Amino acid sequence: MNIEYLVIVIVIMSLATFATRLPPFVLFSGREKHPLLQFVAKYTPPMVMTILVIYMLKGVDFLAMEGLYAFAALAITIAFHLWKRNALLSICVGTSFYMMAVQW
Amino acid sequence: MIRTVLKTTLPICFGYLPLGVAFGMLFQELGYPWYFATLMGVFIYAGAAQFMAIGLLTASAGFVEIAIATFFLNSRHLFYGLALLNSFGNWGFRKLYLIFGLTDEVYALMSTIEVPEGYDKSKFYFLMTLFSQSYWVLGCTIGAWTATQLTFNTQGMEFAATALFTVLLIEQWIKVRKPLPFVIALIASAIALLLFAQHMLLFAISLSLIMMMVLRSTNQKVRDEY
Incomplete structure (x- = not known):
């Protein structure tokens, strides 16, 4: 346990993390209206969202019970969202179901 | 608020x-x-x-x-x-x-x-x-x-x-209503999982962006519709 070491690590990791979030704003400031940038701005979110969902599910073993629960919870989340279109409600129902299933 | x-x-x-x-x-x-x-x-x-x-x-x-x-x-x-x-x-x-x-x-x-x-x-x-x-x-x-x-x-x-x-993701679909970005992201994810499972997020996001931009610059239909 070395406090000085820990403090330096925290500083380094804070700066390194910020360095990944800042560049687009520095590099492209004032060029927001460029057609290619607008194209990228419009289509990165749907692509990133698709990838994030796959990323979250890639560790799930769909042949085990856990996979069945995840599949069911996902189906419930989607169904609720298509039905009510209330993000909070869909997430709460899906997550509660999953929690009950895995803790049971 | x-x-x-x-x-x-x-x-x-x-x-x-x-x-x-x-x-x-x-x-x-x-x-x-x-x-x-x-x-x-x-x-x-x-x-x-x-x-x-x-x-x-x-x-x-x-x-x-x-x-x-x-x-x-x-x-x-x-x-x-x-x-x-x-x-x-x-x-x-x-x-x-x-x-x-x-x-x-x-x-x-x-x-x-x-x-x-x-x-x-x-x-x-x-x-x-x-x-x-x-x-x-x-x-x-x-x-x-x-x-x-x-x-x-x-x-x-x-x-x-x-x-x-x-x-x-559902909200994005309702907003965009065009399949291309979602399909590209699926393909990129599959490739990323096969080749670079350890760095799947970074690789899939970069690859899908590149694919999207290449399609835009080479395909007239994509350029018109997207």
């Missing part, structure tokens, strides 16, 4: 609280005072990186190695700002804080929802970021503080993040 922002960010709370608690519990096993878990949540504010930090601290890793590892682990964030260039105005320090707090979940939410009528956009975004970070910091602190005394069973609560991204 506070109530609306709370409601908007509550899904992030469900994801961040248990994850933060898990981090705090692991962190306190290293033997440092509990408030360093809080400080890490305040200054680093990156879930995966903080979990990685536990391993690096245990191994007494070198500073250069830590800097590089952190940068690469979070490098997908390089692309997140692209979608928000137009959304953020020249808001000075407030904007700097928004950039600092641009995590996966906050990005997902900000790039999908519209700020409701009648609210000041910069204030709304600022509170969204502040609340989200507060959930994370609170989780880290509680975890390191209470450690083994925790009685509430949070097992399975991590599904909230999956559910959040799924709901936002």
Whole structure:
């Protein structure tokens, strides 16, 4: 346990993390209206969202019970969202179901 | 406004609280005072990186190695700002804080929802970021503080993040209504999982962006429709 070491690590990791979030704003400031940038701005979110969902599910073993629960919870989340279109409600129902299933 | 922002960010709370608690519990096993878990949540504010930090601290890793590892682990964030260039105005320090707090979940939410009528956009975004970070910091602190005394069973609560991204994916579909970006992302993910499962996020995001831009510059139909 070395406090000085820990403090330096925290500083380094804070700066390194910020360095990944800042560049687009520095590099492209004032060029927001460029057609290619607008194209990228419009289509990165749907692509990133698709990838994030796959990323979250890639560790799930769909042949085990856990996979069945995840599949069911996902189906419930989607169904609720298509039905009510209330993000909070869909997430709460899906997550509660999953929690009950895995803790049971 | 506070109530609306709370409601908007509550899904992030469900994801961040248990994850933060898990981090705090692991962190306190290293033997440092509990408030360093809080400080890490305040200054680093990156879930995966903080979990990685536990391993690096245990191994007494070198500073250069830590800097590089952190940068690469979070490098997908390089692309997140692209979608928000137009959304953020020249808001000075407030904007700097928004950039600092641009995590996966906050990005997902900000790039999908519209700020409701009648609210000041910069204030709304600022509170969204502040609340989200507060959930994370609170989780880290509680975890390191209470450690083994925790009685509430949070097992399975991590599904909230999956559910959040799924709901936002549906919202993106309703907004975009064109299959191409989703199909490209699926293909890129499959390739990334096959080739670079360890760095799936970064590789899939870069590849899908490249594919999308190549299609735009080579295919007239894509250029017209997208």
